[in-house]
Amino acid sequence: MSDRITLTGLRARGHHGVLAGEREVGQVFTADVVLHLDTRAAAAGDDLTATVNYAEVAQDVVAVLSGPPADLVETVAARIAEVVLRRPRVTAVDVTVHKPQAPVPVPFTDVTVHVHRDRAGGVRDVVLALGANLGDARATLAAALHELDRHPRVEVRAVSPLLRSAAVVLPGGQPQPDYLNAVAVLRTSLPPRELLALCQGVELGHGRVRTERWGARTLDLDLVAAGDLTWQDADLTLPHPRAHERGFVLAPWARVVPGAVLPGHGPVTELAAACGEPGEWVAEDWWERA
Template sequence: MTDRIVLQGVSARGTHGVLDFEKRDGQTFVVDVTMVCDLQRAGRTDDLAATVNYAEVADDVVARIAGPSFDLIERLAEVIADDVLRHDLVESVEVVVHKPEAPVGHPFTDVQVRVERTNAAHVVVALGSNLGDRGQTLAAAVQALRDLPGLTVASVSSIVETDPVGGPEQPPYLNAVAVGRATTEPEALLAALHRIEAQHGRTREVHWGARTLDLDLIQYGTPGSPREVVSDDPELTLPHPRAHERAFVLVPWADADPKATLRVGAGGGGIRPVADLVAELDRSGVRPGPRWEHP
């Protein structure tokens, strides 16, 4: 595929950088986005729905530049690429982040970071632990997810502590959600999640009982997209049938991905923003957890 949409020179002020004055005073960042798409239908029909709305892409880029501070422009480029790849028409994307006011200490014209990413199915994995060193276990599990072939972890939520729901009496949980892109099939991804659980001593003797590590595949593919997998197979039910009613999943999910949507209900169901579902839930059993520990 050689069709491309090129959006160049999107600029805004942000506070990205490792130095104190960069985070305090901010500076100008400039971003170029090149999207590889199949534009034949758009060219033949003149239909906006058959292409990518580059005004929306520009809005997302500016929101990332002006949003929460990152130490590295490599991270800024990564999250911008992930935003662009939400558009299922985009087969791959190149993002170039320019930092023309970088504190280099010598005469220069530009500093830039260039990343290329390929689209794949967007996936959501919920993590939980209520036995042992819960924080260290979650950190090790996130690293294991990052190491999985065929899975790119794009964002991880803050940790929350939650009261147990159902099952026998047990200690409170630490929960988090990781979102990313997968090229592996959902069955293979679920099997890999089970292997990571087993490596951390997970056993399944008691239904909804305490566990060292729980990894649930909540969703595979953006709802309504060609990559979405909807399955009622008892071995692989997608999306997770109880995710829409679980604050310990939805609260960190909305933190990791504020634009997330979830298919709710049997027979295909409707598609709802996760933020709206969170607003309808009792969140009294969910509270801020500890900061992340890095394995």
């Protein structure tokens, strides 16, 4: 989890709304803003320059609330998020805009719009490792890629040959069937956590269960890297913390992106060579876009 700085109850009179009366008279809007950042350097050195000046952020937020009119509260919230993310130390922001005087024709207390934005937005290429060792593994891997490719914000750009590799089991664990492994390059505008959720949904759709570490599985989808993006929270770490030691990931990755570099570890071809023979190549052009 990231550290957070929260600003609550920032207020200003704005003229946002669809109705002419809202534009003419205006009303008071309130915003709550949560800044996500790493405060460790600032705390260690007691240094304001190593964190975010929240007084300046407050002024920016009020300037948006009182600034050029927008029809929608959603637009106001998005503008605030955009302004806050211009500060380089902020990695993500939550914005809640309150419109307690909204033209709602029944008794009510408040109308709020909440948005979450993070610096990991934008279009990027993501390296995805795929594996399966139960059922018709090849068909499952192909189906998973088709499902991802059908998402409106995901495109499968390249797919490695299929590799057969021995299953990695815990000491004393039961033997397992060999895995089929591949690496795909996805071009996506989904933030990392949303892409992770999409992949986990695809896994569940193919019967994936998470009852045993390193257990046999119908489908395993791992986000490996996203360019030079670094990401760490309770559910996801990028680059993948064990990718540099997994030959069954590195070898297919090197085949699909020969010049790839794993941030913090070096060229993927060299890392793959250091891991030794990963297994047996069983199919080259095994996947085609439907």
